[in-house]
Amino acid sequence: MPGHSLAQLRGSNLRAITALLGSAGPQSRADLARGSGLSRTTVSSLVSELLDNGLVVETEDRGTPYKGGSGRPPLLVALALRPGGVAGVDIGHRHIRVAVSDRSARILAEVETQTDADPHGNATLDIAADLVERARTEAGLPLSELLMVGLCVPAPIDRRSARVDQSVLPGWHELAPAEELSRRVGLPVVVDNDANLGAIAEHQHGAGRGTADLLYVKLASGVGAGLVLGGRLHRGSTGLAGEIGHVLAREDGDLCRCGSRGCLETEVSTRHLLALLRPKLGAALDLLGLLALDADGDPTVRSVLTGAGHTAGRVLAGVCTTLNPARIVVGGSLGASPSLVAAIRVGVDRYAHPEAAASCEVVSGRFGGRAELMGSLALAISRAGELA
Ligand SMILES: [Zn+2]
Structure with a gap:
């Protein structure tokens, strides 16, 4: 109609x-x-x-x-200033982080726990609900003044069913996470995936401010993108827009958790990069160590990150030519690597339409691994405004 x-x-x-x-x-x-x-x-x-x-x-x-x-x-x-606040819940593959903020996104309390979220949907939402209550108490906000919860899950949400794409998050089979968390906390819950919420956070508060056409790419243990087009998040017809982690990057590559082979995620995720580097630099190498060696100019680390950046840049070049964004914001834990961001720039320049590449900046995100939490708060604040 x-x-x-x-x-x-x-x-x-x-x-x-x-x-x-x-x-x-x-x-x-x-x-x-x-x-x-x-x-x-x-x-x-x-x-x-x-x-x-x-x-x-x-x-x-x-x-x-x-x-x-x-x-x-x-x-x-x-x-218009109104009383009350919101909660943001960021569920990652390995953590749950919850913040309560006022309606200008000023954080009043924040709590976090480590957990293996992927195989345990219901148990993870139980813990998340407890953390919301703990953060609300620490923030000193009466229950009646907590208006809305923004929830981040590390997988696409099918817009038709409001359920998680179970191919990438097997323990969440048939779960509708917003409905389930809402039942546990007794509040309205709005949900989106990690890359979309990262895009919202960087667009509204971070490195994407001041542009209406933005491509946010998350490079971490998972890989995905969020698209802001004409000032608004573009989710696609079923919610899969921006799933570039599962675009083919290498014909004969490794098997991916989505069932395909050679996806971008299998080539540039933190797990893949650490697996490449540990035989040379020691089994104890972790992500923080990798980023520190990159900052020190370690040639082995730089070479691996540069290769990953070129691969990611080649996939992003296609998106850049198709959508003509003004800025690519590189977020997630690897967004802090200057070598990786520089190599993405080279890959975009090499493979995108020359003018689409020339008119597109490539920058590091402001929020790194906190973008999902900030995006959950921003989404909840915006939805709470509609209910006021
Ligand atoms: Zn895949």
């Missing part, structure tokens, strides 16, 4: 505006048009609706000195 999809589009545009205000603070309508990729006319109409609903207010206070030319600074738009 056309009317239905128009309403959906307007809803998603309103979310884009409140999300920008939540992350970047008070802004002019012109700033909002730049940050969202929407026209000035559309932004003005959306801001009017938000003002009418009491979700935003007009202010002259930017919080920081106005950096424009001479003359009167433009009137700014700010989120």
Whole structure:
């Protein structure tokens, strides 16, 4: 129904505006048009609706000195301050991290535990629910003021069924994680995968700020990407957009956990890189050691990371040519490696359309392994704004 999809589009545009205000603070309508990729006319109409609903207010206070030319600074738009906070839950392959923040994403409490999440969906969500309660108590937030939980899982969520793609997370078979966690904590829960939430975090608060077309790539024990197009996250028809970890990178490569062979993830994941380096540098080598040796200029480590960067860059070049993003943000634990990021740049330049490559920056993420937690909070804040 056309009317239905128009309403959906307007809803998603309103979310884009409140999300920008939540992350970047008070802004002019012109700033909002730049940050969202929407026209000035559309932004003005959306801001009017938000003002009418009491979700935003007009202010002259930017919080920081106005950096424009001479003359009167433009009137700014700010989120209306409401009490309450949100929780962000980041479930990784090896950890659960939970933070409670206020509605400007200022973290009030944070707790974490190590666990093997992949084979144990229900038990992992039990622990996550306990951690939400612990973080809420530490934050001193009454239960009635915890409004929403943002949840990150390290696998795609099927948009049709709200269930996890079980091929990459076998212990979560038939689980609908948002529904399950919501039942445990008694609060609304909104869920997304790690790369999408990393993209939201970097776009709103980190190295992707100020651009409407962004490709976030997570390089860690898993590999994936999140796409921000026209200022909004693009999830695809079933939720699989950005699953570049399972794009073919080597014809005769290793068997991947998805069932295919030679996926990008089997070539550049931390597990693969450590397996290549341990015979040369010792069985005790871990990720922190690898990053430290890279920073020291160790030639063996640099050579392996450069090879991985070229491989990742070749896959990203295809995405870059197809989508023409202004920036590629490299996140995850390996995003901190300067050699890897430099080699991705070389790979993109070599294999992408020359002009698409020239107009695309390649930068390290700001949040590294914390992007998923920050993204969970940002998503919860944006959804809580809609319920207000
Ligand atoms: Zn795969």
